[in-house]
Amino acid sequence: MPITALALNCTLKADEGAPSSTDAMIAVLADALAKHDVAITETIRIAAHDVKPGVTSDEGDGDAWPAIRKKILGADILILGGPIWMGQIGSVAKRVLERMDAFISETDDSGRMPSYGKVAVAAIVGNEDGAHFSSAQIFQSLNDVGFTIPAVAACYWVGEAMGSTDFKDLEATPEKVLETAAMVAGNAAHLAMLLKQSPYPG
Template identity: 55%
Template sequence: MPLRATALVCSLKPSPARSSSQLLAQQLLDELATHDVTGELVRVVDHDVRPGVEKDMGDGDEWPAIREKVVAADILVIVTPTWMGHPSSVCQRVLERLDAELSETDAAGRPAMFGKVAVAAVVGNEDGAHKIVADLFQALNDTGFSIPAQGCTYWNGEAMQTVDYQDLDETPDAVSSATSTAARNAAHLAALLAKDQYPAGS
């Protein structure tokens, strides 16, 4: 079966506004496509995702439809901008909603997200990318996702300046290399887990 990826873009800007986070997410999906991974992009802020830590918070909550895409995917990509040294509030809400997966299990009793791979990407013209990636990796690993080697990519612009990632004339070589490595390793790990899932507990 071909592998599938879902990219959750955690920009604060609703569509159709241009978004550096969405650009980097698309670049990751494009790289994954070179490894026969089909991808889908969701800009989370375009949807009414309610606060909470349940699968469905009711009353028009649109997270359940997004969750279905995550469940159907082999690879989850989370991309966030940096605001005041932290991930966006949209990204934090995504992590809070993923918390519900801690109580979900598969037919063998394993956590439902076991067997899925996650990668992270961060953009911003201030410091914070390494800290944000560390926070994302911890939360995603706790939830059951597997993190591939060098499973992140990021771009930090010059501090206190106004140039965004999407304003660059071309993608810096270091970012392209990190994006390519993250995609290649994510596809490799996802293929391995698709063939040989983690063992069930006793």
């Protein structure tokens, strides 16, 4: 059974051609996942789409979320990537989490949300403290809406406080980031396979 992953890049940069440190971190995880035969089917830059505010699965005319939602639920692993701003995960990622709140009321006959059996991990970058707080925000929210979080589920890099170097500008990926990415990828792939073979009973 092939395992697939979908990445959401929640950078604040809407221009898909603009370099993004979040993309760079997602690429590190993509390489690590490939070693477990997990392919990232697509990376969606959320800010480039009209994802409307709200807590339903469809906020009406022009809302880009329904199509993105379908892709999220079509994958086995969700990579939610984003930058730290003001010590917390950025606003674009928060909008994604808010839109997935709809899963709570979209259960099947066994009480399972549509995200049940899906695994979620985080890719976080920033030039200030906040990686642990950001992952706490992400994982609590994703768990509330039905995703399963594996052990060691966040791969992050935080630069020097008040510094100007971004992750995408590093000459080489730090060894510790590569080690963590390998652990995140291995655990996520393993858990996704287990859940695919033996779904939650509800």
